[in-house]
Amino acid sequence: xxxxxxxxxxxxxxxxxxxxxxxxxxxxxxxxxxxxxxxxxxxxxxxxxxxxxxxxxxxxxxxxxxxxxxxxxxxxxxxxxxxxxxxxxxxxxxxxxxxxxxxxxxxxxxxxxxxxxxxxxxxxxxxxxxxxxxxxxxxxxxxxxxxxxxxxxxxxxxxxxxxxxxxxxxxxxxxxxxxxxxxxxxxxxxx
Numbered sequence: 001x002x003x004x005x006x007x008x009x010x011x012x013x014x015x016x017x018x019x020x021x022x023x024x025x026x027x028x029x030x031x032x033x034x035x036x037x038x039x040x041x042x043x044x045x046x047x048x049x050x051x052x053x054x055x056x057x058x059x060x061x062x063x064x065x066x067x068x069x070x071x072x073x074x075x076x077x078x079x080x081x082x083x084x085x086x087x088x089x090x091x092x093x094x095x096x097x098x099x100x101x102x103x104x105x106x107x108x109x110x111x112x113x114x115x116x117x118x119x120x121x122x123x124x125x126x127x128x129x130x131x132x133x134x135x136x137x138x139x140x141x142x143x144x145x146x147x148x149x150x151x152x153x154x155x156x157x158x159x160x161x162x163x164x165x166x167x168x169x170x171x172x173x174x175x176x177x178x179x180x181x182x183x184x185x186x187x188x189x190x191x
Contacts, residue, residue, distance in 0.1 A: 010036040013036050014074050
């Protein structure tokens with residue numbers, strides 16, 4: 001069964017990442033990009049995670065995972081250790097606490113996936129294969145990145161401003177027609 005795509009606001013939300021390697025690093029950077037407050041729990045850390053901690057971008061507990069108390073209050077949990085049994089324990093603790101969990105390289109243990117992301121400001125696309133073939137999602141992401149011009153963030157801001165102006169007056173049918181024309185023009189100028 002495919003996973004339901006859900007976009008949520010994680011700004012200022014605590015997110016627990018257990019593990020200190022490259023996967024944990026990627027998870028932390030992605031969460032930071034969307035305004036989360038990652039908390040890393042690992043006895044050893046990649047140099048990039050150490051740098052993020054020095055900059056105050058992530059909090060750090062340089063030790064082994066102690067149990068469910070380490071994930072208490074987290075919006076999301078990411079298990080990214082090299083120890084399968086520990087990842088299973090983290091996933092079980094998160095599920096028991098009702099916290100969505102992602103386990104690196106173990107789709108059956110996940111309640112959510114990190115999608116392959118394409119972002120242009122507020123325009124965000126996430127692609128997943130529900131864990132069945134992440135390399136395909138990555139390849140599709142590269143195609144979207146090539147197709148979506150880098151300036152779409154600015155263009156979207158402009159469209160949003162015009163949309164706000166349209167919403168203020170006129171009948172619904174007229175507003176929808178005008179908005180459709182604006183979007184057609186926007187896409188036509190860039191394709």
